[in-house]
């Protein structure tokens with residue numbers, strides 16, 4: 001009888017790249033375990049949200065001008081605490097906080113910056129819709145010295161690793177470190193993320209488009225032309241839109257298709273944030289064979305100008321994103 005392989009955790013999977021990936025070190029795995037620990041705690045809070053009086057708004061508004069949910073604060077505090085003592089982290093950047101958390105001097109042991117949206121889609125919590133944590137990891141820029149923003153405002157192509165955790169019927173962590181996309185399912189019986197699927201590939205085609213149609217009259221004309229075409233009978237597409245980026249992206253990654261959040265009058269630069277939403281998901285998408293653009297350029301090539309800057313996002317199967325870009329150039 002063949003022996004059942006022992007479980008493989010995120011940290012063990014990452015360390016297998018030792019010798020091929022310069023970041024595949026035990027100290028980096030200690031950083032990764034800060035993310036896995038924090039997201040396990042967040043998952044446990046979300047599973048019991050209705051019982052713990054932690055659903056609903058805090059009555060505060062964050063730097064994005066959005067109502068802060070109680071679980072946003074819990075998720076943010078959990079990530080800051082779990083990552084704050086990891087020794088090799090210099091800076092933490094959160095969607096919830098206007099300024100970076102300086103954990104230690106960036107020129108000292110603090111080699112990495114971790115950027116995250118602690119609980120994306122949190123406004124859906126009371127509807128029991130899948131929500132998620134999105135994370136991005138940058139290495140400090142050796143030429144930036146003590147210039148904090150220089151370490152933070154790096155293009156997405158510089159990411160060392162990135163991924164997300166989706167809290168749904170099961171809790172799944174997907175990550176890439178530039179060597180494919182790998183997925184881990186949280187096994188509550190042992191409290192560990194266990195390898196479920198290696199080298200996930202996004203289908204090159206997918207007859208699903210995902211966009212908030214209510215905004216369609218505000219979209220650029222090329223996007224409107226695409227939406228007119230995609231609704232034709234011969235095109236044969238379905239529309240799916242959950243309104244929770246991690247959930248819409250995860251479905252696109254697994255089944256193919258395209259997700260769009262184009263510019264609108266209310267959000268002329270798009271609604272989604274470049275550093276800790278578009279960049280990490282674009283890294284995952286590309287590593288799975290997909291594509292991510294802002295309509296003009298590759299997301300990962302964009303040079304950030306501000307920590308919380310927003311970007312239009314067209315992400316998904318290569319041929320589907322190409323088709324949207326074709327209509328936009330038309």
Ligand code: P6P
Nearest residue numbers: 120121122123212243244245246
């Ligand atoms: P809209 C959630 O608030 C979020 O930031 C993303 O998770 C989601 O994709 C988007 O906003 C939905 O925005 O304008 O369609 O409600």
